[in-house]
Every structure is written in C-alpha cells, then in structure tokens.
Amino acid sequence: MMQDWLTQRAMRSPERIALIFGNESWTFRELDARVMETARQLGALGIEKNERVAVLMRNCDLYVALVHALARVGAVLVPINTRLTANEIEWQIENVGAQWLVHDDVNAERAGEVARGVVGLRVISSKREFSLRSSETFHRNASTVFDLDAPHAILFTSGTTGKPKGAVLTYGNHWWNAIGSALNLGLHEDDVWLACLPLFHIGGLAILLRGVIYGNAVVLHEAFDTDAVNRALDEQRVTIVSLVSTMLARVLDARGEKPFPPTLRSVLLGGGPAPKELLERCAKLNVPVMQTYGLTEAASQVATLAPQDALRKLGSPGKPLMGVELRIEGEGGNVGEIVIRGATVMREYAEDSEASAHAFRDGWFHTGDLGYMDEDGFLYVVSRRDDLIVSGGENVYPAEIEAVLNAHLAIQEAVVVGVADARWGQIPIAYVVLRAGQNASAEELKMYCGEKLARFKIPAQIFFVESLPRNVGGKLLRRALGGESGVNE
Amino acid sequence: MMQDWLTQRAMRSPERIALIFGNESWTFRELDARVMETARQLGALGIEKNERVAVLMRNCDLYVALVHALARVGAVLVPINTRLTANEIEWQIENVGAQWLVHDDVNAERAGEVARGVVGLRVISSKREFSLRSSETFHRNASTVFDLDAPHAILFTSGTTGKPKGAVLTYGNHWWNAIGSALNLGLHEDDVWLACLPLFHIGGLAILLRGVIYGNAVVLHEAFDTDAVNRALDEQRVTIVSLVSTMLARVLDARGEKPFPPTLRSVLLGGGPAPKELLERCAKLNVPVMQTYGLTEAASQVATLAPQDALRKLGSPGKPLMGVELRIEGEGGNVGEIVIRGATVMREYAEDSEASAHAFRDGWFHTGDLGYMDEDGFLYVVSRRDDLIVSGGENVYPAEIEAVLNAHLAIQEAVVVGVADARWGQIPIAYVVLRAGQNASAEELKMYCGEKLARFKIPAQIFFVESLPRNVGGKLLRRALGGESGVNE
Numbered sequence: 001m002m003q004d005w006l007t008q009r010a011m012r013s014p015e016r017i018a019l020i021f022g023n024e025s026w027t028f029r030e031l032d033a034r035v036m037e038t039a040r041q042l043g044a045l046g047i048e049k050n051e052r053v054a055v056l057m058r059n060c061d062l063y064v065a066l067v068h069a070l071a072r073v074g075a076v077l078v079p080i081n082t083r084l085t086a087n088e089i090e091w092q093i094e095n096v097g098a099q100w101l102v103h104d105d106v107n108a109e110r111a112g113e114v115a116r117g118v119v120g121l122r123v124i125s126s127k128r129e130f131s132l133r134s135s136e137t138f139h140r141n142a143s144t145v146f147d148l149d150a151p152h153a154i155l156f157t158s159g160t161t162g163k164p165k166g167a168v169l170t171y172g173n174h175w176w177n178a179i180g181s182a183l184n185l186g187l188h189e190d191d192v193w194l195a196c197l198p199l200f201h202i203g204g205l206a207i208l209l210r211g212v213i214y215g216n217a218v219v220l221h222e223a224f225d226t227d228a229v230n231r232a233l234d235e236q237r238v239t240i241v242s243l244v245s246t247m248l249a250r251v252l253d254a255r256g257e258k259p260f261p262p263t264l265r266s267v268l269l270g271g272g273p274a275p276k277e278l279l280e281r282c283a284k285l286n287v288p289v290m291q292t293y294g295l296t297e298a299a300s301q302v303a304t305l306a307p308q309d310a311l312r313k314l315g316s317p318g319k320p321l322m323g324v325e326l327r328i329e330g331e332g333g334n335v336g337e338i339v340i341r342g343a344t345v346m347r348e349y350a351e352d353s354e355a356s357a358h359a360f361r362d363g364w365f366h367t368g369d370l371g372y373m374d375e376d377g378f379l380y381v382v383s384r385r386d387d388l389i390v391s392g393g394e395n396v397y398p399a400e401i402e403a404v405l406n407a408h409l410a411i412q413e414a415v416v417v418g419v420a421d422a423r424w425g426q427i428p429i430a431y432v433v434l435r436a437g438q439n440a441s442a443e444e445l446k447m448y449c450g451e452k453l454a455r456f457k458i459p460a461q462i463f464f465v466e467s468l469p470r471n472v473g474g475k476l477l478r479r480a481l482g483g484e485s486g487v488n489e
Numbered sequence: 490m491m492q493d494w495l496t497q498r499a500m501r502s503p504e505r506i507a508l509i510f511g512n513e514s515w516t517f518r519e520l521d522a523r524v525m526e527t528a529r530q531l532g533a534l535g536i537e538k539n540e541r542v543a544v545l546m547r548n549c550d551l552y553v554a555l556v557h558a559l560a561r562v563g564a565v566l567v568p569i570n571t572r573l574t575a576n577e578i579e580w581q582i583e584n585v586g587a588q589w590l591v592h593d594d595v596n597a598e599r600a601g602e603v604a605r606g607v608v609g610l611r612v613i614s615s616k617r618e619f620s621l622r623s624s625e626t627f628h629r630n631a632s633t634v635f636d637l638d639a640p641h642a643i644l645f646t647s648g649t650t651g652k653p654k655g656a657v658l659t660y661g662n663h664w665w666n667a668i669g670s671a672l673n674l675g676l677h678e679d680d681v682w683l684a685c686l687p688l689f690h691i692g693g694l695a696i697l698l699r700g701v702i703y704g705n706a707v708v709l710h711e712a713f714d715t716d717a718v719n720r721a722l723d724e725q726r727v728t729i730v731s732l733v734s735t736m737l738a739r740v741l742d743a744r745g746e747k748p749f750p751p752t753l754r755s756v757l758l759g760g761g762p763a764p765k766e767l768l769e770r771c772a773k774l775n776v777p778v779m780q781t782y783g784l785t786e787a788a789s790q791v792a793t794l795a796p797q798d799a800l801r802k803l804g805s806p807g808k809p810l811m812g813v814e815l816r817i818e819g820e821g822g823n824v825g826e827i828v829i830r831g832a833t834v835m836r837e838y839a840e841d842s843e844a845s846a847h848a849f850r851d852g853w854f855h856t857g858d859l860g861y862m863d864e865d866g867f868l869y870v871v872s873r874r875d876d877l878i879v880s881g882g883e884n885v886y887p888a889e890i891e892a893v894l895n896a897h898l899a900i901q902e903a904v905v906v907g908v909a910d911a912r913w914g915q916i917p918i919a920y921v922v923l924r925a926g927q928n929a930s931a932e933e934l935k936m937y938c939g940e941k942l943a944r945f946k947i948p949a950q951i952f953f954v955e956s957l958p959r960n961v962g963g964k965l966l967r968r969a970l971g972g973e974s975g976v977n978e
Contacts, residue, residue, distance in 0.1 A: 183704070184501075
C-alpha cells in the first residue's frame with residue numbers, strides 16, 4: 001500500500017513543473033488540483049472503483065489528467081490505439097468488458113460507431129465532461145492509497161501478429177519499472193522527459209507515471225513531429241527522450257550539422273533492434289543513445305544499456321533493470337527465447353487464460369523474442385520468434401540478413417520475412433527501400449548477400465518499395481509483408 | 490523476492506568502484522568475489538540461515554564483506570555498539586538469542602568477557618577466520634534471492650533512555666529507504682557517499698546498502714576523524730556525506746576559509762535537531778546541508794529536506810520520503826507526537842512484544858518524538874517526548890529553551906533537562922558550554938532567558954560544563970544529565 005504518487009509529489013514538491021503541453025505548463029500542485037477536479041467529475045458521471053474505462057484520445061493534457069484521475073477513483077485505464085478501426089476497438093472493449101469509453105473530438109465519430117456495436121457502453125466526450133473549472137478551490141477530503149497489486153491499466157500489445165492481448169499492469173509493475181529505470185539512468189533534479197510517443201502505448205504512458213514518481217517534468221507532444229522534437233531538445237532543456245529508430249533517424253536528418261544540446265543526457269531507443277548504422281551515426285555525433293528492450297507486459301523497459309556502456313556495447317540493450325531477472329531459454333547454442341520475471345512483469349493477460357498460461361511457464365514470462373547474451377552478460381535481441389523463418393530445417397533469423405542488407409551503400413532500409421515455399425517450407429524474401437539517388441538490381445543485391453551469408457539465408461526474392469509499413473509506435477508490421485509478392489521486382 | 494543486490498550490481502556494473510577503505514578499493518566485481526568467499530567461510534564455520542550473528546567490530550572492509558555475506562547465507566546481522574560494556578553486550582546478545590559473535594582484534598578482550606557470560610555463544614575472530622584468499626577464483630553456483638519481508642538485521646536503538654530495544658529491519662525496509670532517499674536526493678552516476686558514522690548505527694549501515702542498490706561508491710572511514718573527512722571531501726570526489734551536528738561543526742572549524750569542493754552536493758545532517766546557528770553558518774558558506782529526521786526503526790531517513798528547500802526551510806528536516814506517511818498526533822495545538830507508517834518502518838522490536846505493542850497503535854509507529862508541521866507541510870522536530878518536562882502542569886519543551894540559550898553570544902552549546910522538584914513536579918535546569926574567551930554568570934543568563942521565555946520555562950539552575958555527554962553517534966545523552974546537580978555553578 002502506498003499513497004497516491006501525484007498526491008505525494010504535490011505534497012513534496014508542489015512548485016516544480018509537472019507537465020508541459022503546448023504553451024501551457026502545470027506544477028505538481030496545479031496538476032494535482034486539476035486531477036482532483038477530474039476525479040470528482042468521473043465520480044459524478046458514475047464511474048466506480050474497478051470499472052474499466054477505455055480512452056480513445058490523442059495525447060493532450062486532459063489525457064494526463066484522466067490517467068491520474070482514473071487511478072484516484074480506482075478505475076482501470078484501458079488506452080485504445082487511435083489507429084484502430086471501429087471493429088478492432090469494439091473487439092478490445094468487449095474483450096476487457098469496459099463499461100465506459102472516453103473520446104476526444106477527433107475520435108468522436110469512431111467512438112459513435114463503436115457505441116453502436118457494443119451493448120451498454122457509455123460514451124463520454126472528454127471536452128463536454130471534463131472542461132477545466134476553477135480547480136484551485138477543491139480540497140482533498142482523503143488521500144488515495146494505491147494497492148501495488150491492484151490493476152492500474154490494461155494495454156493491448158500492438159497486435160502485429162495474432163490477436164491483441166490485454167496486458168494487465170498493476171501499480172506495482174509501473175512503480176518497479178520506474179525505480180529500475182532510475183537505478184540505471186540515474187535521477188537528476190532537473191530531468192525533463194520528452195514524451196512524443198502515444199500515451200496508448202506503454203512507452204508513452206510509462207513516461208507520465210515516472211514523472212509523478214520522480215517529481216520531474218514531462219514535455220508532452222500531441223504526436224511525433226520531427227521539428228517539434230528538435231525544438232523541444234533545443235529550447236526546453238529536455239534531458240531524456242524516448243524514441244524508436246525511425247523517429248531518431250528523422251530527428252538526425254532534420255538537425256543536419258546542428259549539435260545536440262548538452263542538456264540531453266539520454267536518448268532511450270526502443271521499439272525493436274536498432275540498425276547498427278544508426279547507432280554508429282549517433283556515436284559519431286555524440287548523441288547519448290541507450291538502446292532499450294521493452295515490453296508492454298513488463299511496463300516498458302526490461303533491459304537498457306547503462307550510460308557507461310553506451311559506446312562499448314553498441315547494438316545491445318544492455319542488462320536487465322534492477323529487480324528484473326532475464327534468462328535465455330532454448331535448446332543448445334547461444335540464441336534462445338528471452339524469458340523474464342520480476343516485479344515489473346504483469347500478472348496476466350485480461351480475460352485470456354490460454355494466452356496467460358502459454359506465456360507463463362515455471363513462473364517465467366516467455367517473451368517470444370529471441371536473443372543471446374555475450375560473454376559479459378549483455379543482451380542482444382536477435383528476432384521475434386514469430387518472425388523466425390525455418391527453411392529446409394535451418395533456422396533463419398531475419399535480423400541477420402537485414403543487417404547485411406542495411407550495410408549496403410545503396411540501401412536505406414530493408415526487411416526480411418518468410419514466405420511459404422513448396423520445396424523448403426519457408427524461404428526468406430526481402431523488401432528494400434533504396435536511398436535517394438542510389439540504384440541496385442535484385443541480382444546485384446543477391447550476389448552481395450551471397451558474399452556474406454550462407455546460401456539458405458540469401459533472400460529468394462528482393463522487392464523494391466517506397467517505404468515499409470509500420471504501426472504508429474514505429475514498429476515494423478512484418479505480418480503485412482509476409483506472404484505477399486510481386487511488388488515491383 | 491529479489492536477487493541479491495550485490496549480485497545484481499556485480500552483473501550490471503562490475504567495473505564501477507564499490508568500496509574505498511584506506512588505500513584500497515574494490516570494484517563491484519571484486520567486492521562480490523570477496524563476499525562470495527566470506528559467505529563460503531561463514532558456511533564452513535556452520536553459520537546457517539536465520540541464525541543471528543552479532544558483530545563487534547570497528548568499521549573496516551571486512552565489516553562490509555560480512556554485512557553482505559551474512560545476507561547471502563541468510564543469517565541475520567546484529568551489529569553491536571563498540572562503546573558498550575561487556576555486560577551491556579551480553580544483555581543484547583541474550584535478548585536476541587544470537588548464537589555467534591564475530592569480533593576484530595581491538596575488541597577481542599571484551600568479546601572474551603562476553604563469551605564467559607553467555608552460555609553456548611560461539612566467538613569468532615574475524616582476522617583468523619575471514620582472511621582474504623585468492624577470491625577471484627570462486628564461482629557463483631546459484632544466485633541468492635532476498636525475500637523483502639525477511640529480517641536482514643537487528644539494530645539496538647541507542648538506548649539513551651530506557652532499556653535498548655532491538656529493531657528488526659527487513660530487506661524491504663532497507664530497500665524502500667534507499668529508494669525513498671534517491672527519489673529525494675537524486676541519483677547521480679558519479680555519486681560517492683562518505684561513511685564516517687559507525688556501521689553499527691543505522692546511519693552508517695544504510696550507506697553500505699544504498700551503495701549496492703545504487704551501484705555507487707562508498708568511502709568508508711574507520712571512525713570519524715575531522716581531517717580525514719576534509720581530505721576525503723577534497724581528494725576523493727565525495728558527493729554525499731552523512732554527519733551529525735557536532736561532526737559538521739568540527740569539519741567547518743577545521744576547514745577555516747577553505748571552500749567546500751563543488752563535487753559535494755549534499756551533507757545529510759542527522760542525529761537530532763541541529764543548532765540553527767550551525768545551519769546559518771553553513772548557508773553562508775554555501776554548504777549544501779540537508780537536515781534529516783531519521784530513526785533506527787525506519788531504516789534511517791524518515792524525512793529529509795529536499796535540495797530545492799534547503800535554504801528556504803532552514804531547521805526543518807523537510808517532508809517524509811516517498812513511501813513514508815507521517816502524521817502529528819496529539820491533543821490540540823500544533824505540537825504532537827510524530828507517528829509514521831510505510832514500507833521503511835520495521836515490523837517489530839525483537840523479543841519485546843510489549844515495546845512493539847506500545848510503539849504500534851492503529852498501524853502507526855509511534856516515534857516518541859514531538860514535532861509539528863508548518864503551513865507548507867514541513868516537519869519541525871521539537872523534542873523527544875521522553876525529554877518533555879512537565880512543570881506545574883505546563884508542558885516545557887527543552888528544545889525551546891535551548892534555542893534561546895544557544896542564541897546567546899557567550900554560549901557555544903546548551904542543553905536543558907528536567908529534574909524532580911517537590912513543588913512543581915519537575916523543573917528545567919540547563920547545562921551550558923561557554924565559548925572560548927567568553928564569560929557569563931548563571932544570573933545573567935537567567936535574566937536573559939527571562940526576557941524571552943515564560944517564567945516557568947526559565948532554567949531553575951544553570952551549570953557550566955566543559956562539554957556535553959554524547960554517544961558515539963553524536964546523540965546527546967540527556968539521561969546522563971537529568972537529575973544530577975551541583976556541577977560547578
């Protein structure tokens with residue numbers, strides 16, 4: 001049991017800045033007052049403890065207030081990916097039995113569609129119900145207490161493969177993740193964490209919660225915008241920013257020769273293995289990149305490279321956070337499934353005992369990701385097991401082939417997936433984005449691969465595309481590529 | 490459940506410095522190896538899980554190894570104050586049923602005396618049994634797991650009043666205290682914490698445990714030595730030092746005009762309310778003093794002034810750490826008993842259900858200390874309730890009278906205690922240390938007090954003394970003064 005984090009922060013450091021969004025900012029005292037008011041409004045609407053409340057909104061200050069206010073009334077937050085179709089949202093809402101759906105103006109129409117599909121769902125317009133009133137006048141009647149074992153939120157994993165699963169994250173999962181992160185990255189009084197990832201993904205949500213646990217400022221962006229990120233870095237003394245590889249590449253491109261400000265002490269790079277070339281480019285520019293291996297099911301970071309190892313272990317997300325245990329499981333060899341346990345790991349998938357039982361075996365959560373540890377105990381993530389290509393009895397790891405292709409001068413980005421093949425079971429094929437002004441034929445590239453890779457790893461076909469499909473979190477949608485063919489060879 | 494902290498640190502940051510003692514230093518990898526070896530030796534001696542092991546030693550590297558090694562075999566550390574008489578030690582050992590006593594050379598004779606008094610006690614010479622061998626060759630066979638609810642150590646409260654009580658501190662108590670402290674003071678990668686307090690007091694022991702939780706270096710001194718402290722500050726990049734008021738005053742005196750190095754970011758000042766004059770002197774010299782209110786029963790810090798409030802709230806130990814709740818209990822008025830609860834608070838006093846029941850009422854630990862909160866929620870500690878003087882039905886708080894006396898130009902230090910009086914029940918008397926070269930008569934000082942204080946608060950007698958009795962932790966031994974009389978008036 002533990003007092004409400006924001007309450008504690010409003011008590012301990014009331015005048016520190018808690019949130020910056022657009023041209024407005026809130027101190028912890030102000031944010032606390034606003035959250036009190038929002039919680040009162042939630043109560044007036046009839047939202048009760050333990051009810052599940054879906055939120056379909058873009059990042060904004062009200063989203064932040066809602067996150068903390070739902071915790072204050074004891075309701076469970078169910079953030080919904082705003083890119084989903086109404087059908088997909090209906091499925092998630094019904095899956096977790098959410099009784100309420102809060103939406104913003106932009107998502108009003110889709111919320112209406114969803115409401116027509118879900119019996120008994122109560123739909124709330126955030127603008128109408130949560131307009132900010134004179135919040136300063138509200139007084140706390142009782143302090144809220146968080147049960148660290150109670151569910152705080154249900155986040156659906158991105159669902160690039162299979163059907164979405166709702167990871168039930170407790171207050172304790174978030175707390176321990178924030179603590180583990182601080183014990184790795186350190187905790188500076190002047191830290192300002194830039195959140196340009198969506199709050200419906202764990203990478204964004206976790207920044208909010210760390211903010212109130214640490215007592216540090218969060219700069220929130222409505223969405224990822226390269227120029228806005230660069231402006232925030234240059235003008236708002238951002239010390240930590242969470243990004244995925246494609247975002248970071250765009251930020252670097254846009255900056256050109258302009259050095260990063262010395263205030264920036266950590267670029268947390270998540271969303272899957274990063275291209276080595278990008279990491280080397282950052283090293284050259286002295287960008288303090290720390291790769292992280294994160295999972296929704298573990299409340300964000302699982303392993304993160306420590307500052308002192310950032311250059312020495314390029315390409316590794318380092319070692320597990322304090323409090324997280326990580327093992328490589330598998331039959332022989334070094335590469336195996338990454339399994340974890342510890343206080344950051346969720347208890348279960350919501351309403352999906354089958355998926356929960358499959359994920360938890362012998363007390364360890366099976367991530368489905370493949371990796372290995374080097375001789376110093378640093379983790380390297382090789383691939384999602386779901387992406388594994390088995391070709392003629394040989395295991396083929398797309399990441400290995402991609403690394404080779406990405407090192408080719410003409411190639412900006414490449415992805416390898418398996419497609420069914422009558423003879424070999426599966427064969428790898430590649431989708432390639434060429435650099436502007438560069439050219440290369442499929443034959444050239446296959447020959448180039450042949451110089452670096454065993455025969456069975458050479459992509460059977462190479463397709464040239466304009467761009468690769470990614471979800472809003474920047475994660476490559478491999479499934480969207482797998483099995484298709486005939487694009488522009 | 491959580492992996493052994495030192496194991497985690499040796500895994501996460503093996504090459505960082507963990508400990509500096511004398512001219513030697515150990516990285517986390519080296520300390521881990523040494524602790525492995527010490528744990529093996531403990532096992533070879535027959536020390537088993539859950540056994541209570543008394544340690545009678547001065548601060549040294551072996552003490553550090555023992556602290557971590559006892560945790561690794563699951564034995565409970567019982568640190569013994571080296572200033573105690575053999576009789577007092579016997580009492581403590583019998584009270585907690587310790588089966589083992591580890592001592593260093595200096596304390597060999599007293600350990601022998603103790604052994605003669607305690608049936609079945611096994612006495613171990615640290616030098617003979619734990620000499621360091623080629624520790625690098627030992628391999629971990631299994632990682633140790635800490636149960637956060639299991640007892641880690643039993644520390645006797647200093648016993649300046651009443652009989653000593655053994656506070657049973659769990660792994661969780663230490664962990665949460667370390668986290669709460671970090672969430673207040675921040676966590677810098679280059680932090681170096683100077684430990685010149687004895688390891689048998691919580692203030693010293695907690696530094697060791699924070700070190701392995703944070704992954705930061707600890708500089709350990711055998712005992713408090715003014716010059717050694719100043720050398721460490723100037724030459725070893727110490728960022729945080731824990732001191733009590735008298736120590737800090739001596740450090741300031743010895744430095745003269747020499748400024749403190751910019752690397753020093755926090756002087757944690759514990760051991761009871763600090764003289765305001767000392768705090769003002771520090772403010773003038775830009776010494777980053779942060780007063781702390783600590784208790785053995787809460788694994789050290791309970792409330793600590795945050796860096797941003799250091800000057801604004803001089804004299805206050807600030808607000809409770811994250812995870813600690815603090816209330817003022819009492820009948821009307823502002824001043825009342827300080828009561829606390831939270832994850833840092835011990836579960837019980839060892840083998841003393843009466844004291845435990847008295848301390849824990851309605852789930853709150855009653856500290857016996859008196860204090861109040863100002864309008865911004867900052868704690869001010871007024872006095873130990875045990876020191877409260879009740880005179881003619883009026884409550885007299887020694888701290889109030891002492892503050893007045895301490896403000897007198899001729900007075901270096903003053904203490905006020907109650908003595909029995911036929912007419913009033915109790916009356917306050919004062920012991921005063923004059924500044925070198927200054928003079929004042931008892932009559933003068935009584936008149937001076939009469940200008941500032943209600944009649945019943947004026948000390949009935951004022952005794953001039955050379956110095957005030959303090960325990961090794963720097964805590965004033967009021968009991969040693971109470972009721973005595975006739976010293977040199």
